[in-house]
Amino acid sequence: MSDSKTRRRDPYKNFRFRVKFSGGDYLLGVSKITGFKRSTEVIKHRSGGDPATSAKLPGRTEYDAITLERGVTADKVFAQWANRVWSFANSGQGLETSLKDFRRDLIVDVFDEGGQKVLSYQVFNCWVSEWQPVSDLDSNANAVAVQHIKVENEGWVAEEVSEPQDTSFEDPA
Numbered sequence: 001m002s003d004s005k006t007r008r009r010d011p012y013k014n015f016r017f018r019v020k021f022s023g024g025d026y027l028l029g030v031s032k033i034t035g036f037k038r039s040t041e042v043i044k045h046r047s048g049g050d051p052a053t054s055a056k057l058p059g060r061t062e063y064d065a066i067t068l069e070r071g072v073t074a075d076k077v078f079a080q081w082a083n084r085v086w087s088f089a090n091s092g093q094g095l096e097t098s099l100k101d102f103r104r105d106l107i108v109d110v111f112d113e114g115g116q117k118v119l120s121y122q123v124f125n126c127w128v129s130e131w132q133p134v135s136d137l138d139s140n141a142n143a144v145a146v147q148h149i150k151v152e153n154e155g156w157v158a159e160e161v162s163e164p165q166d167t168s169f170e171d172p173a
Contacts, residue, residue, distance in 0.1 A: 017033065028075045033069075066153060072146065106151070107122050117161055128152075130150035
């Protein structure tokens with residue numbers, strides 16, 4: 001166990017993260033991720049001879065959809081993934097396209113100020129349920145065009161990442 005003087009006490013900041021497909025390269029420019037949430041239903045149970053209070057048991061667990069946002073670039077990876085579920089251009093009739101390989105695992109890595117990975121989440125069986133290729137366009141705005149995908153998933157786990165050693169600056173004297 002490390003000495004308490006060398007352990008980090010400050011919380012990690014939320015602005016250094018990267019996203020990649022499992023086994024692939026990091027995706028370009030993801031600037032915001034929302035929706036990491038797991039909820040378990042509560043089942044209340046009471047036997048006929050029990051007092052007026054109920055016992056509570058865990059029920060079905062659901063995982064909320066995760067939304068990824070990034071600035072619009074020439075990179076087509078979001079569009080290609082979204083089009084695996086549905087594409088007007090591919091069907092000609094506005095019908096669904098082949099669902100082969102439409103599910104993908106994602107990995108979200110969080111880094112500290114020194115660029116060392118401190119948290120990692122693997123998100124399972126993701127598929128795109130909502131795709132916005134470009135945000136609202138406004139000629140009077142001074143903003144970046146943003147695209148987003150909403151990703152349904154079947155759960156996520158936090159991967160074990162060893163606590164990095166804090167970078168220390170030694171006194172040259």
